[in-house]
Amino acid sequence: QQPVQSPQAVILREGEDAVINCSSSKALYSVHWYRQKHGEAPVFLMILLKGGEQKGHDKISASFNEKKQQSSLYLTASQLSYSGTYFCGIYGNKLVFGAGTILRVKS
Amino acid sequence: EAGVTQSPTHLIKTRGQQATLRCSPISGHTSVYWYQQALGLGLQFLLWYDEGEERNRGNFPPRFSGRQFPNYSSELNVNALELEDSALYLCAIQFGVTEAFFGQGTRLTVV
Structure with a gap:
């Protein structure tokens, strides 16, 4: 079952904050999070395991609410x-990804 | 260091032909995933091979098939190509529930 991501796209100015949901x-x-830049392969950002812990990667962090x-x-x-497409992935008996959220940061 | 090599980088085929895409995981990783990424769409799960066997497949027609060799490299075959098969095909390796490493992909164009 494919996870649902929102929003589909977001445009920010440098210095602004954003939240992507899965x-x-x-x-x-x-839950896995990946970022894919145009023309490149997706790159792993972080993984969150059951337990509600929050992880961070530079100024990018994530939370996981299992309930x-x-x-x-x-x-x-x-x-x-930070511009790129962000994917969340969930692991059941295979790693399935959401449709992605396109993030564009403008100067 | 873990990594994934895919070949060819680009492939152009005519509708109705067959395409063969290859994936070589380094460092002896036994588990290989294939994903299709059509333009503007997300990563659609295609196939999962582990220890030489197909463990799971996504919602794709049977003309999408593959295999995994004893050295754990893998092949994805797409028969009777259709225009909508044009996409970036990505191969990934993963240890259990840990991070997945993706190859750079094969860009398949069907004309």
């Missing part, structure tokens, strides 16, 4: 380099 109809045990079966990715003080 929800699943099935129980979540782990609500959702995860959120927080981008703080966005930089031009």
